[in-house]
Amino acid sequence: MNSEPTTLLPGTLDLLILKSLATGELHGLGISRRIQQITGGTFVVKPGSLFPALHRMEEEGWTSSFWGDSENNRRAKYYRLTKAGRKQLEVESRRWGRISWAITQALQAS
Amino acid sequence: MPLLVKARSFLRNLFFSRRVDQDLDQEVRSHLQLLIDENLRAGMPPKEAERAARMELGGAEQVKERVRDKRLGNGLHSLLSDCRFGARQLYKNPGFTLTVVLTLALSVGANTAIFSLVNALLLKSLPYSHPGRMGAIYTRIIGSETSDKYHNVNGEQWELLRDHVPALISAVSGGTTGVNLRAGSRVEYVHRGRVSGHYFDVLAIQPVLGRNFSEDEDRPHGPRAVILSYDLWRNVFGADPALLGQSILLRSEPCTVVGVLPQGATTPLNADVYTPLQPSRDGEGRGTNFTAVIRLREGATWQQADAQINRVWSTRAGRYELAENPSANVSYHSVPLQKSETDPLRPQVLALMLAAGLILLIACANLAGLTLVRMLRRTSEVATRLALGASGWQIQRQFWIENLLLALVGGAVGIGVALLSLKQLLLLLPEHFLPVPNVSLDGRVLAFTLAVSILTSLLFGMLPALAARRVDLRSSMADRSSVRGGSLRLRQSLITGEVALTVMLLAASGLLIRSLIHLETLPPGFNPNGLTVGKASLDDVRYHDPAAFRKLLDESTAAMRQIPGVQNAAVGLNVPYEFVGNDWVTLSDGKEAGHQGGSDWVYVTPGYFDTLQMPVLAGRVFTDVDGPNTQKVVVVNHAFAQKFYGGGNPVGRYIDKDTLIVGEVADVPISSGLDPVAPIQTEQTMYIPATQVEGPLLVLLHQWLQPDWIVRTAGPVEGLTAAMQRALATADPNLPASGFYSMKDLLARTLATQRIEVALLGALASLALVLSAVGIFALVANMVAQRTREIGIRMALGSSIGQVMVQTGRSGAAASLLGLVLGLALSGGALRVMRSVLYGIGVYDGTTIFAVVLTLSAVTLFATALPALRIASIDPARTLREE
Secondary structure (H helix, E strand, C coil), rough: CCCCCCCCCCCHHHHHHHHHHCCEEEHHHHHHHHHHHHHCCCCCHHHHHHHHHHHHHHHHEEEEEEEECCCCCCCCEEEEEEEEEHHHHHHHHHHHHHHHHHHHHHHCCC | CHHHHHHHHHHHHHHHHHHHHHHHHHHHHHHHHHHHHHHHCCCCCHHHHHHHHHHHCCHHHHHHHHHHHHHHHHHHHHHHHHHHHHHHHHCCCHHHHHHHHHHHHHHHHHHHHHHHHHHHHHCCCCCCCHHHHEEEEEEEEECCCCEEEEEECCHHHHHHHHHHHCCEEEEEEEEEEEEEECCCCCEEEEHHHHEEHHHHHHHHCCCCCCCCCCCCCCCCCCCCCEEHHHHHHHHHHHHHHHHHHCEEEECCCCEEEECCCCCCCCCCCCCCEEEEEEECCHHHHCCEEEEEEECCCCCCCCHHHHHHHHHHHHHCCCCCCHCCCCCCCCEEEEEEEEEEEHHHCHHHHHHHHHHHHHHHHHHHHHHHHHHHHHHHHCHHHHHHHHHCCCHHHHHHHHHHHHHHHHHHHHHHHHHHHHHHHHHHHHHCCCCCCCCCCCCCCCCHHHHHHHHHHHHHHHHHHHHHHHHHHHHCCCHHHHHCCCCCCCHHHHHHHHHHHHHHHHHHHHHHHHHHEEEHHHHHHHCCCCCCEEEEEEEECCCCCHHHCHHHHHHHHHHHHHHCCCCCEEEEEEEECCCCCCCCCCCEEEEEHHHHHEEEEEEEEEEEECCCHHHHHCCCCECCCCCCCCCCCCCCCEEHHHHHHHHHCCCCCCCCCCECCCEEEEEECCCCCCCCCCCCCCCCCCCCCCEEEEEHHCCCHHHHHHHHHCCCEEEEEECCCCCCCHHHHHHHHHEEEEEECEEEHHHHHHHHHHHHHHHHHHHHHHHHHHHHHHHHHHHHHHHHHHHHHHHHHHHHEEEEEEHHHHHHHHHHHHHHHHHHHHHHHHHHHHHHHHCCCHHHHCCCCCCCHHHHHHHHHHHHHHHHHHHHHHHHHHHCCCCCHHHHHCC
């Protein structure tokens, strides 16, 4: 496992955020930590990239947000997937699958 | 669905931006707090926990800014905030803002006012139904003298046009003259237009009451009929519908009222009553005395109409067009009525539009200079914004937005200026001067104003914006002095350019003013002071008899001489400055026998020359002895003697077989119909005793012209005009006068066009001068303000105040003088087109050039000296300490 954080490929941030929210609602830091966790620490999303993406996705209608209390009783803004968001996650996952398969094929070619 | 969500976000971002921002702020803060908590849980000391959290967050403001950038509707939102910022910037610099807005308002206002004239005269449709199907017939003559213009038609042409051109509905009219209308016990002097049948069909005007003239009524000696304008019907006859079919007394003859025109209906004649013209090939139909107007019939084309006109008019027996030009190729073609109606005014209006355009350029040069300086002053602000991460585009956009704001405010104020100046302008114009009923600011004019304002802002914003792109971050942070050689030279060339344009406008208006002065100060050849003149219409059956006419003249002039304060009284068909009729004369004796030529022609009573105080150069003037049955006599003027007798003494010579020339008098300026080269000029004229004019000629003359009753008083006489009207009434109680005026009024009316040209172009030239002065002033004032330190050093090193002032003011003066030279050179070429509207002076007029040079030098001196004087108040010690 590589412990060095890697810069995100373009277009993958949305997919990672959607994926992190698939299991349930999270606040911003939660999303960030979850991505870190599910990618084995490869991707660390900084707030400077996270928040613009979150707000954009909310405007797209993929997520919705609400204010709630965190595990240690702090006010925090939570995000969850909407129906459109779930659909988007499927679309993005399929797209990523195709890309990753294609790239792997390309690299294995001799 | 997603679209709906997006729309909601867009609206929320736009209208609840504060709440959205607060929400974001809380979110980022809570994120930080969560990070700190996390670090604390990991066992960090509180201070370290917070520092690490802030590190990870990477600057709360930057995060928020990045979110805002990505928001929906961010473009519009930041545009609005740029506008707010721009407005604040402008509000903080009231001097700059006020100068720019006023400059814009004046230049845009002048352009809007002139354009609304162009719009009303050249662009807007005439006030008739389907004006595009209406036209006038132009005569194109290609020969030794080539021309293509509107020409009146004679009786033969009219009959051919009426009967053999089926593609058109045609009509002719015979001008508007004053006649007497009796309504009950009152007699009114009203304007009568004589029109052929179908005239109102061509104009597409349907009477609101009754009908148009029948063909029978339009035949010579047909039944007498009259159609009233709505206003006359209401004001004189109380809008009585029973009037239709009744007989009213017009020219002392009973005429049947057959129709009333609708309210607000306008015709090119602008008459109160209309009577049938009854045109024929005889009488006035022998000459080209009819104005033709045509309308294309449904289904016909202009090509068909032109072919038909050419076919019938080219086979006429009497083709007068060929009289002076026998080998010429003459053809006819129809043009839209709009064009023929506005042709005479078109060059003037377009010249004014051009002048207004120059004003706009001058204003742009000024504003470019001002905004450039402002831009340079803001270099450090720009550098700071660039350093804080603003993009070049954002800086540019800020400037463009400020310019646009200025342009819009200036344009809005400009519309106000235009409204005011247009109102003044229309007050200046004589009634019915323009062939359109009104000049208004309509949608097209407002669109023009908006376009001009935006164009202006683009023009004057371009330079500073280009300059802003070159702002170099490091050097401008380090370098505090902001005026560099390059920008000074740029501003100087702007000043040079605007001064050159100003010089052209000044020279043009100077030439017009000189021309007007020439016309107004022509040697009068009579004493215009102390004369009062009133007209009455003798186009009246009671005066078809020469004896009745003579009796009226005798009794009325005698009664007027009885008015206390009146020194003398007379009647003449015309007075000086008026339009004068003309005729051919044949010399009958000596070596000139058989010579023919045109001469102006005026009948007068014996007292005419005395009353006008015209010097008698040779022989005698008329006396009461010259009657209908005595030797036929004439008095000629000096120009007549010059033209026909080579300056020899004309007294004792005979013309037209048996008419004896008994005297020679001085020339007076008249408005010529014979050979008009200027609005007023002196021309060969013969004076006939009123008693010797024959009956048929008298009838014809009075159909066209109304004679003048003239009295001379030593000084102002209280109630003179009422007394004159009463004196006229003692001779004929049913003879109303058209109104009374002085010779000064008459001159002003004859020269109305020239006066308006002078007033308009003069106003534009003054505006240009003011703008240039402001430009020069701003340049020098700016130099003083920015070189305070340098000036302080120089003075500390021993320069005198005078030396420094000259050195500082030189930049403005040099630019202005260069502009003066350039402007004079340009004028020499460009103003040659004015030759046709100049009288008595050439295009290269020494006096005008001298006046322009003097005016501009004085203004330059003033505009440079005023700001340079501030140098005197500079205290070297203090300026050096301040830096």
